[in-house]
Amino acid sequence: MNFHFHQPTGFLAQYVESIVYFNNYTPLHSVEKMLPDGYQDLVIDLTDRPKYIFDNDSLSKKQKCSDAWLSGTRTSLITIDAGGIDSSMMVVRFKHGAAFHFTHFPMTEIKDQVLDSDLLFGDRIRNLRLDIMSAMRTADKFQVIETFLMRQLIQEPVPPVVTFAVEAIKSNPSTQTIEWIASKTGYSQKHFISLFKKHLGITPKGFQKIQRFQKVVFEIEATSQINWTHLSLDCGYYDQAHFINEFKAFSGYSPKQYLHIKGPVINYIPVR
Numbered sequence: 649m650n651f652h653f654h655q656p657t658g659f660l661a662q663y664v665e666s667i668v669y670f671n672n673y674t675p676l677h678s679v680e681k682m683l684p685d686g687y688q689d690l691v692i693d694l695t696d697r698p699k700y701i702f703d704n705d706s707l708s709k710k711q712k713c714s715d716a717w718l719s720g721t722r723t724s725l726i727t728i729d730a731g732g733i734d735s736s737m738m739v740v741r742f743k744h745g746a747a748f749h750f751t752h753f754p755m756t757e758i759k760d761q762v763l764d765s766d767l768l769f770g771d772r773i774r775n776l777r778l779d780i781m782s783a784m785r786t787a788d789k790f791q792v793i794e795t796f797l798m799r800q801l802i803q804e805p806v807p808p809v810v811t812f813a814v815e816a817i818k819s820n821p822s823t824q825t826i827e828w829i830a831s832k833t834g835y836s837q838k839h840f841i842s843l844f845k846k847h848l849g850i851t852p853k854g855f856q857k858i859q860r861f862q863k864v865v866f867e868i869e870a871t872s873q874i875n876w877t878h879l880s881l882d883c884g885y886y887d888q889a890h891f892i893n894e895f896k897a898f899s900g901y902s903p904k905q906y907l908h909i910k911g912p913v914i915n916y917i918p919v920r
Contacts, residue, residue, distance in 0.1 A: 649674075650670060650672055651669075651673075652786050652790075653666060654666065654667045654668070654790045656794055656797075659798075659803070660798060660801070662806070663749055663750070663797075663801065663806070664740060664741070664797065665687070665741040665742060665743045667738065667740050667790060668738070668739045668741070669737070669738045669739075669786060669789055669790065670736065670737060671734070671735075671736035672736070673731055673734070673736070674731075674732070674734060675730040675731055677918040677920055678730050678920060679727060679729065679730055679918075680727070680728060680730045680916050680917060680918050681704070681725050681726070681727050681728075681899075681916070681917040682726050682727075682728055682915060682916055682917075683725050683862075683865065683898060683915045684721075684722040684725060684726075684858050684861070684898055685862055685915055686721060686848070686850075686855055686858045687721070687741055687742065687744065688719060688721055688741075688747040688758075688849070689718070689719045689739055689740065689741050690716070690717075690739070690740040690747075690765065691713075691716065691718075691719065691737060691738075691739050691740075692715070692716045692737060692738045692740075692765075692776070692777055692780060693713070693714070693715055693736075693737055693777075694736040694737060694738065694780065694781055695732075695734070695735060695736050699712075699729035699732075700712055700713065700729045701727065701728055701729075701762060702729075703727065704727045704900060707919070711762060713729075713762060713764070715764075716764075716765035716774075716776075716777055717763060717765050718747070718751065718758065718762070718763050718765055718768060719762050720755060720759050720762070720763070721758075721759055721760070721849035721850050722759075722760055723759070723850060723858070724760070724898060724900075725899055725900050727919065738780055738793060740793065744814045744818075745807075745810045745811065745844075745847035745848050746847075748846065749801055749804070749806070750801055750802075751768050754845075754846045755846065755847060755848055755849035756845050756849050758849065759849040772800075776792065776796045807843060807847070809833040809834075809840060809844075810843060810847045812829075812832070812833060813830075813844055814848070817829070817855055817859055818859055821859035821862075821863055821883075822860060822863065822882065822883050822884030826852045826853050826856065858898070860884050860894075861895065861898045861899075863883050863884075864880075864891075864895060864903070865915065866914070867879055867882075867883065868906070868910075874907070879891075891903070899917075
C-alpha cells in the first residue's frame with residue numbers, strides 16, 4: 649500500500665484537519681466497524697467499484713456508495729466496506745465544526761448519515777474525482793483537492809463560540825461541564841446549543857460524550873495493563889455500570905470485548 653498523509657497550510661489549515669491519499673491497499677478483511685469520533689469526512693473513491701454500508705447486526709447491505717460521499721457526525725458505530733482489492737481513496741477530514749463552511753447547510757441534516765457528494769456539490773465533485781485520478785504525482789493530487797476546497801469554502805472563521813466550546817470539551821471531556829462552557833461564551837444556553845448543532849450536527853453534551861468515549865479508546869490503545877475501575881473514573885464516568893453502558897452504546901461491545909477484537913488501526917474493528 650502507498651499511504652500519504654497531508655496537512656494543508658495557510659488559510660485552509662483553519663478548516664481541514666488532514667487529507668489522506670492511499671492506493672494499492674488490499675485489507676485482510678472485507679468488512680469493518682468504525683467507531684464514532686465526532687468528525688465529518690469527505691471520501692473520494694478512486695476505483696470503479698461501489699462500496700457499501702452494512703447493517704451493524706446482520707451485516708446485510710443497506711446503502712451503496714459510489715465515487716464520493718460525505719459522512720456526517722456519527723453518534724454510533726457504522727459498519728462499512730473495508731475497501732476490497734487494490735483500494736484507492738482520498739479522504740478529507742474536516743476540523744470539528746468546519747464542514748459547514750464547505751457544504752453550506754446545517755450539519756444537523758446529515759447527522760448519522762452518509763450522503764452522496766453530488767447532492768451537495770453537483771458536477772463539481774465528479775470533475776474533482778476525474779482531476780485527482782488524472783494527476784500523476786501525489787503532490788499534484790493534493791493540490792487539486794486543495795484548489796477545490798478553497799473554491800467551495802465560505803471564507804469566514806468558524807464562530808469563536810463553537811471553536812472555544814470544541815477545544816474546551818476536547819481538552820477535558822471528563823469533567824468540563826456544558827453549563828460552565830455556555831456561561832463563558834456570552835450566549836444564552838439555547839443560542840449556544842443551536843449554533844453548536846448547526847456546525848457539528850450534535851449538541852455540546854453529545855459531543856462531550858463522544859470525546860469521553862474517545863479518551864477511553866485512546867487510553868486502551870496506550871495501556872498494556874488496564875485497571876478498568878481507574879480508567880472509567882479517570883475518564884469521567886460515575887461508576888462501572890455507567891462506563892460499560894455508554895461504551896457499549898457507542899461501540900456495540902463491552903470494554904473487555906472491544907479489547908480482544910479491536911484492530912491495529914484505532915477506531916476500526918475488523919469484522920470478516
